Amino acid sequence: MKRVPFHVGWTVGPKLGAFESREGVAAAVPVTIPHDALRDLPRSADNDGGVHSGYIPGGVFVYERSFEVPDDWRERSVLIEFEGVYRDAVVFINGDFAAHQPDGYAAFVVAADAFLRFGETNTVTVEARAHRDSRWYTGAGIYRPVHLIVADPVHLALDGTTVTTPDIDDERTMVEVATIVENLTRHTRTLRVHWHLADPSGAVIVQANAPVTVLPGEQAVARARLFVARPELWSPDHPAQHEVRISLEDADGTVVDTDAVRFGIRRLQVDARHGLRINGVGVDLRGACVHHDNGALGAITHPDAEDRRVRLLKDAGFNAIRSAHNPASRALLDACDRHGMLVMDELSDVWTHAKTGFDASVGFASRWQAAVAALVAKDRNRPSVILYSIGNEILELATPHGATWSRRIAEEFRRLDPTRYITNGINGVIANMQRLPEILGEIAATDPNTMMAGLGAQMAAANASELITRSTEESAAVLDVVGFNYGDARYEMDAELFPGRVIVGSETFPDRIADLWDQVRRLPHVIGDFTWTGWDYVGEAGIGRVEYTDVDDYRSTGTAGPFPWLLARCGDIDLTGRRTPASYYRQIAFGLRSDPAIAVHRPAHHGRPVEKTPWSWDDVVSSWSWGVEPGSPVTVDVYADAEEVELRLIDATGEVVVGRAPVGDPRPLIARFETRYRPGRLLAIARRGGAEIGRSELASAGSPALRVRAEDLTIAADGGLAHVVIELADADGIVACDGDTEVTVTVAGAGELAALGSSRGRTTESFAGPSRLTHDGRALAVVRATGGGEIIVTVDAPGYSPAAVRVVAPAAAARTS
Incomplete structure (x- = not known):
């Protein structure tokens, strides 16, 4: 059964009671689904959600869109599928109650047939709400995709095919397929289900078919066992996916419905002696x-x-x-x-x-x-x-x-x-x-x-x-x-x-x-x-923050970050997608990185007392570009799976050894150094048994410029996203992390600014843009395609020459499902 995106043409506005005045209430505005109705609401310290939601308030919202219902849909089955509406969704079709889904995370399907007006314009309305109902930021509204399904009354059930691979060995696997067929008519129907199994390259390698009789108003399950010789197995290192393509045919061979299911052939085992095994390999x-x-x-x-x-x-x-x-x-x-x-x-x-x-x-x-x-x-x-x-x-x-x-x-x-x-x-x-x-x-x-x-x-x-x-x-x-x-x-x-x-x-x-x-x-x-x-992530605001306690108005708030804290600030990867020093420490702990990683405590805060939570990392940045006077004291941590680390500084006067330190203090895999900041190159060499096992370095940035690059140069025309990285960096791409400034983003052509953010955890700025203060020299703009064509993203900042990047959204790149 084919799902057709049902994402454009919606409006959203605040929900009012039947007897409430609309005077002074914001009008409904056009939106594209998926949409978060909470993100751009005004934040304040006294919002009901408090620290849990990042001080973003809740509310009740009404989504609405019109759509044409042709007269020939009278003989079809019409469904509207919501992958997720947060929360307590109530759906109306042409003003009549059609469904209620209290679960904010469960997909649900609305059978629309009984409410449709054929040959006319119809309206679907969805109410959604959020209010003190979670310990983190949930958002609200139709935040996951919506699909319109128009099918024959006898059809393949939505999510109705189950594929299992219970019997796998080195030579072959048996793929068991079970497909549910639904009959919404008043007559018994006998049809035939065809299965075509394709390997990861897309080539069909085995097929089967079977008749299935479905009584009126009931479902029936059709099954097949498919023999696959020497299949490619799915694993974390080799995620090979197979596909079962299903077609439902009437007695005369007419195709009534089709579907496709991707799956992986893999064997799971777990026990206390061998741990977890996938395809017999420990993971x-x-x-x-x-x-x-x-x-x-x-x-x-x-x-x-x-x-x-x-x-x-x-x-x-x-x-x-x-x-x-x-x-x-x-x-x-x-x-x-x-x-x-x-x-x-x-x-x-x-x-x-x-x-x-x-x-x-x-x-x-x-x-x-x-x-x-x-x-x-x-x-x-x-x-x-x-x-x-x-x-x-x-x-x-x-x-x-x-x-x-x-x-x-x-x-x-x-x-x-x-x-x-x-x-x-x-x-x-x-x-x-x-x-x-x-x-x-x-x-x-x-x-x-x-x-x-x-x-x-x-x-x-x-x-x-x-x-x-x-x-x-x-x-x-x-x-x-x-x-x-x-x-x-x-x-x-x-x-x-x-x-x-x-x-x-x-x-x-x-x-x-x-x-x-x-x-x-x-x-x-x-x-x-x-x-x-x-x-x-947004919400649980400040749970991983580092606070400096030597200020007159400081008061401990435990794990709750006071307003205007917005982000948790506890991720290995920050909100923009940049790896933090904690991420490199973890990679070393996993045994996946042999080179050391350098993390510098912000020299502007050197020696100040701090308060942390168990979810905090040190207030460190992988940078040797600081806006402090040369000679300022600075603490440098080097993460390494080694016995000893040597730290060197190379600057205009030459190369000096800052020191050598054993690994393990103040925590495992860390060597700590106290030194003085001087622009240049900071080099860390890790040794075990006296032999070098890895090295890495940080260099100071030269004259920074405003630099913009798109991670995605080609995106789908029907709402595809381009992630545009904004940096204050020199000609070699080294970011000057200690000179943040406000950047302003404009989008021209076949796109629009969907979001603008940084990793700054404590802020009153909006993700809607168009302006935002960089954090550690970086921000991220997310641009959404509004159709096929060229998109030009331009970034301005005081004291810098503008920078721009071109993204293309060819019509051929539109998604079809």
Whole structure:
């Protein structure tokens, strides 16, 4: 069944009650779907969402569009599919109620036939809302794609084909295909289903067909077993995808409907002795937790943005992501399938106990099965998805009723899809909040995040306590892989307490990766680590910030960044897609980088006292270009998997050895130096056993200019995205990170500015542009094509010559599905 994009022609405006006056209320404005209705609303310190949403308010919004319904659609089946509407979506067609979907992350389909006016212009209206319903920035509105489906009343069901490969050996695999056919007519129909299986090159290598009889108003399943000789197997290093092409034919051979499903042939195994194996090869999960927003674009799902995110995460050394804490979008999973990124897809942040005032716990008990079914329908053919997570830090998990819910949800996943493993992000401390005094004695806290910020050691001790062992045992026992959030104190002890238990670090502190990865390597039952977080995000504002405390008005706020904090500031990759020093440290800890990495503490803050949270990294930049006086003191860290590092400075006066330092202080894989800033080149040489094993350097920037480059020179004409990097850099591309300025972006031709952002975590600026202050010499503009043709992006800044870049959106590059 073919999905046709239904993205243009929409308007959005605030929702008003039937008796409310429209005087002074903003009019509805045209938008393109996907769209985030919250992103550009005015922020303030007293917004209801507070620190969770980055001080962006909530609201209720109405989307509307008109479309023509030809008279010949009377004999067709018309559906409107929404991949995600946040949240409590109510759909009306021609003013009549058609559907309600409370889940902000589940795809849903509206059967439109009963509401259509044939031969006329019809209207679809969608209400969406967000208000104190999450612990991070969710966005609001029709933030994921919408599709219009017009099909024969007898058709292939949406997401109705399941492909499994349960029988694989070195010589062949058996591919089992099950296809659901729906009959919405009043008559019994006998048709024939054809399957054509194509290899990764697109060549059809095997085919089959079978008749299927479908009774009126019912569904029928047609099945085939397809023999594939010596198939290319899908793996993270070789993400080879096959495709099953399905056609449904009437008795006279007329094609009634078609569909296609991409899948991967791969074998999963997991046990406490060998860990995780894919196609018989051991794999350690180098994992990143990610939220669903796309930075400056807001919460929208766009295939170009999701593909870029997955590519950059994989380039940084990750091979797995955890969708925190909600089901991932189709576009993100498509990218993971293509690039070989493994996925832990998560159901929910809450079950029946609330974490915020109006969160998804309301109604969870009545809709959880539908939520599980929607997640599985989206994921079951995807080779990238290897783990279903049933929850995150569930409050009731350590109670008997919580254990009952654990079992209930896990078994429903197994019923719908027995081919993947079940996990849960268990935080034993969070699950026992009411018993903290019993666990910690005199030390307790009322706010979980504040407790984590100040009581990291106590939390580790608590997670290893007998009380948490006993209280979480049943909920853990229902899982195939036990996920522990900040529970690495249990890794070694659980090997003795529960010899068959397989563990994954489902969420961990970023600065502990060296120790954590050592445990993953040493302990076969620990299959990986997922850091918080892989990519910076909006909301949970300031959770990873560094504060300098020697100011008169300083007051500690725990993990909550006061207004105008907007970003979390805890990602290995910042909001613009640039790798932070933490990312290079992690790559070294993973054993994927032999050269050292240099990180410089901002010299303007040298010697000042700081306050950090457990999610903070040091306030460092990989730069040797600073606007301070030569001779100013500066701290330099060198990250290296070595015994010793030598640091040299080469400037106009010659080359001097700054010093030699052992690796391991102040943390594993770090050598720290105190020196003086002088422009030139900073060279780090890593040694083991006296022999050089790697080197790297930083150079000071020359005269900076405004430089603009597009990562994507050709984009799809139907809304494709170009990511345009803006830098203050010299002729060699070295960024002058200590001289930020405001840049203004204009777009001419067949495109428009979709977003403009930087990695600055504390700001009052809007992502809508057209102007933005760079951060560490960099900003990112995202340009969306509005049709076929040439797009010229021009950037201006005070004191700099303008810079421009050309992007092409040929009409032939438009997407067809």
